[in-house]
Structures are given as structure tokens and as C-alpha cells.
Amino acid sequence: MARSPRAPWSKANPRKRAGKASTRLTSAEKATAKARARRAGRPYPNLVDNMRVAAKKAGKTKTSGRKRSAAKANTKKATTKKVASKKAARKTARSKTRAASSAKKRSAKRATPRKATSRKSAKSKREKDPRGGLTAAGRQAFAERDGAHLRPGVTKKVSEMTPQDMRRKGSWAVRFYGRDPLPPLLDAKGRPTRLALSAHAWGEPVPRTVAAARKIAAKGERLLARYHRIKDSRTRGKS
Structure with missing residues (x-):
């Protein structure tokens, strides 16, 4: 035969069993339980109506607890979202600042005129032949600046030279490489100096x-x- 369940009033108080203090109904809750018993035709006080009111109270407490948890979670989510939004805003601001700074630097670089020394150096390179001697532009520059009438070096064979070619090349060779003391022919890195390179011209x-x-x-x-x-010989021939 099936055993009938024990009535609630026959069971031990679960809160006492758990070591917790018992909760008592307030005056308003007792009045609610009494009205419920009167509607049902039960004498009061009774455990049934008291438990029903207590259960409603516990349900409200749980509901309010869930609401508080949900509100807390929503607050945390909103805070996280706000922090992420602030981080994104700061990152965007930094990117814009860097872009503006880069644009400003590029603009300043374009606006900055080239140094005169750079222009002078480039012009000097165009006037000087890297293999030695002057270029046509270099000879033209000397003519405009100093009125000099410079001509290219004589590179013919001796058998093909005119007397004037012999005089020009001989004069150059003695002036450049016959001086005493002789200037350096190599620089600190072992490269030929302009004096040495003039021989190529x-x-x-x-x-x-x-x-x-x-x-x-x-x-x-x-x-x-x-x-x-x-x-x-030509002079003697004329005389």
C-alpha cells in the first residue's frame, strides 16, 4: 500500500535544519492569511494559509533578486559598451592626429626650399666630368663667369698632333704633374683626386x-x- 505524504506541519522546519533563523509573517501578511482562510471557510490560524502567504513573499523576493541581477548585468554591459566606445573614440582621435601630423610634415617638406648648398653641389657635379676634367657645361660656366676660353684636353696620338696641340698638352702635363711638391693623387679612401683624374681628360x-x-x-x-x-725651324726657314 502506497505511503501517504506527510503533511507540512508534520515536517521539521527546513530553515532550522539548515541552521538559519525562521522568518515570521508581518501583521499585514497575517491579515492576508486570515482573510484567505475566511474565504475558504477554514479556521485561522492555520498552516496552509500562512504557508501560501509565505510562498508568495518568497516568490516576490526571488523575482526582485532576479531583477536586481538583471539590472546589474545590464549596468555592467552598458559600462563595458561605454568603455569600448571611449576606447574607439580615443583610437580614432589618435589616428586623425597622426594623419594630420603626417600631412603637415609632408606639406612642410614640400614647402621647404632646397638648400643653396645642394643646388650648388648639383651644379658643380654637372660642370665636372666624373671621369676627370670639365664637361662642356663646365667650360661654358667658366667662360661666362671668368671670361676664360677653355678647350677640351688633347687626346690625339703624338703623330696626329699639331704644334699647338703639343704646346697645350706639354704645358698641361708639366704644370699639373711637374710641380714640386706634388699634391695628393689619392684621397683618404684610396680614390683618385681631381688632380689625378684630369689625366683622363x-x-x-x-x-x-x-x-x-x-x-x-x-x-x-x-x-x-x-x-x-x-x-x-719654321722661324729659320722664314729668315
Whole structure:
């Protein structure tokens, strides 16, 4: 035979069993329970109506607790969203600031005129042949600035030279490589100086040693001697 369930009043108080203090109904809750018992035709006080009122009270408490939890969660979510929004705004502001700064720098760079030294250096490079000597533009610049009538170096073979070619090349060779003391032919990095590179403009190998430079000077002396012999012979022929 099935065992009938125990009545609530026959059970031990669960709050006492859990070690918690019992809650009592307030005067208003007791009045509600009494009215409920009267409508049902039950004598009061009774456990049924008291438990019903207590259950409603517990339900309200749970509902309010859930509402508080939901409100707390919503507040937390709103706070998180607000923080994320602020971070995004700061990031956007930083990006705009960087973009504006970059644009300002580019604008300033475009507006800044080139230095005169840079222009002068570029012009000097155009006037000087990197292999040695002057370019046509360089000779033209000297003519405009100093009134000099510079001509390209003589690169012909000796057999093809005119007396004037011999005089010009011989004079150049003695003036450049016959001087004493001889200026440096190599710079600190071991590259030929402009003095050494000028030999290329006159059809001679670029000297790297004093001996090589003196050899070009000796060739110049021979060319000058030959020029003077030709000149003297022509003078004697006229007389």
C-alpha cells in the first residue's frame, strides 16, 4: 500500500535544519492569511494559509533578486559598451592626429626650399666630368663667369698632333704633374683626386703614384721640346 505524504506541519522546519533563523509573517501578511482562510471557510490560524502567504513573499523576493541581477548585468554591459566606445573614440582621435601630423610634415617638406648648398653641389657635379676634367657645361660656366676660353684636353696620338696641340698638352702635363711638391693623387679612401683624374681628360692613364705622375710630366717636357724645335725651324726657314 502506497505511503501517504506527510503533511507540512508534520515536517521539521527546513530553515532550522539548515541552521538559519525562521522568518515570521508581518501583521499585514497575517491579515492576508486570515482573510484567505475566511474565504475558504477554514479556521485561522492555520498552516496552509500562512504557508501560501509565505510562498508568495518568497516568490516576490526571488523575482526582485532576479531583477536586481538583471539590472546589474545590464549596468555592467552598458559600462563595458561605454568603455569600448571611449576606447574607439580615443583610437580614432589618435589616428586623425597622426594623419594630420603626417600631412603637415609632408606639406612642410614640400614647402621647404632646397638648400643653396645642394643646388650648388648639383651644379658643380654637372660642370665636372666624373671621369676627370670639365664637361662642356663646365667650360661654358667658366667662360661666362671668368671670361676664360677653355678647350677640351688633347687626346690625339703624338703623330696626329699639331704644334699647338703639343704646346697645350706639354704645358698641361708639366704644370699639373711637374710641380714640386706634388699634391695628393689619392684621397683618404684610396680614390683618385681631381688632380689625378684630369689625366683622363687629356688621354693619359690616371696616375696613382708619384712616379706615374712624373712620367706624364716628362712626356709633357718632350712635347714642349718638340714644339720649340718645330717653331725654331719654321722661324729659320722664314729668315
